[in-house]
Amino acid sequence: MARMTMIEAIRDAHDVAMSADERVVVYGEDVGFFGGVFRCTAGLQAKYGKSRCFDAPINEGGIVGTAIGMAAYGLKPVIEIQFADYVYPAFDQIVSEAARLRHRSNADFTCPIVIRMPAGGGIFGGQTHSQSPEGLFTHVSGLKVVVPSNPRDAKGLLLAAIADPDPVIFLEPKRLYNGPFDGHHDKPIVSWKKHPLGDVPEGDAIVPLGKASVYREGGDVTVLAYGTMVFVAEAAAEATGVDAEIIDLRTLLPLDLDAITASVRKTGRCVIVHEATRTSGFGAELMALVQENCFYHLETPIIRVTGWDTPYPHAQEWEYFPGPVRVGAALKKVMED
The missing domain is CATH 3.40.50.970 (Thiamin diphosphate (ThDP)-binding fold, Pyr/PP domains)
Known part of the structure; x- marks a missing residue:
């Protein structure tokens, strides 16, 4: 290593x-x-x-x-x-x-x-x-x-x-x-x-496409994230005390639907986090897939935490990003509903 x-x-x-x-x-x-x-x-x-x-x-x-x-x-x-x-x-x-x-x-x-x-x-x-x-x-x-x-x-x-x-x-x-x-x-x-x-790892250490990883194990709620948002979700979980299971998708296409459904069926709750704008973002596809495959296991509605529906706001860049405060609020909401 x-x-x-x-x-x-x-x-x-x-x-x-x-x-x-x-x-x-x-x-x-x-x-x-x-x-x-x-x-x-x-x-x-x-x-x-x-x-x-x-x-x-x-x-x-x-x-x-x-x-x-x-x-x-x-x-x-x-x-x-x-x-x-x-x-x-x-x-x-x-x-x-x-x-x-x-x-x-x-x-x-x-x-x-x-x-x-x-x-x-x-x-x-x-x-x-x-x-x-x-x-x-x-x-x-x-x-x-x-x-x-x-x-x-x-x-x-x-x-x-x-x-x-x-x-x-x-x-x-x-x-x-x-x-x-x-x-x-x-x-x-x-x-x-x-x-x-x-x-x-040194050398030809391939990570296969289409396989998500469980970045953080938990039993309360599944958080689907990728890239930087994995760490934001982790910070939110630690700040709120919610026992969140964080799935790092790694590959969006092909998507590891088995890992997603296994986690959501275990926790019964789902929060989706991405930096891109909300409307027609990849979170909408994730939301549909979870709804189609885990409907009878869900205890509460799925929540998305995303960027704003606006051209990239340079002057408000850090307000635009999903941060631990916004993600934490979503985690608390799915636990209270």
Whole structure:
């Protein structure tokens, strides 16, 4: 085991994959010489050369489009969109080409690409550097969508994504990049004692896609969360004293419905937490699935705690986020109803 930040774990996953398979190529905006704006690819160009790790123009549609072509002809591109907010010019390539290539070609072609994107707020980046667009991609058949919450999962899930024969959207919570996040605070205060650097296995330590983890066991209520919200939910549970079972979804598509239903049927209550806006967010899908599969086990209505239905409010960033106060109120409400 090595102790790493999420950035270091992501960099290590690239290194392991590139060392094992010369078909893996890494490119995107500033990922080559500069090593990425968050340094997730630092040192890869020096180690593997400019033909395997290189910079691309600021042209997201072109980056994704060329990756699809490379994948169709046998390469395994891992591309970085500098911020998830920048992906929209590439949306047609992702939805109309990458997601459909296997099906429209009757599996004559596959599209083994990974599209990495820093997502979410918390770095005071404003409206164009802080969005959480996972709900847009979970609606698209043919894609897989991953959101890690810790360094070990970040490495293992990225390795699984690179090995996968189909396109994977890999969303990396920026608040978790440089160290652990203490969910007890609504501001970006780090508590190294509570959430130490992740112990990350060496080598090809794959974490399979489609498997959630039970981050915290409990018997009162199930909390479904992913990314940064896992730690916010933990802080809320500790602050309120509610014996919450926190399910870290890890992969949104494919979703581990078995883990979700097993937990909700045990606790009889469910709170769903995500940073993205409420309307048509991924929490709505989770809510429907829990209702369909656990209706006769529910003691109270399901509650969602989410971001606001508004363009990203830079001036009120920390009020916009679900924090331990809002999540704690939801936990207390489901216990009182």
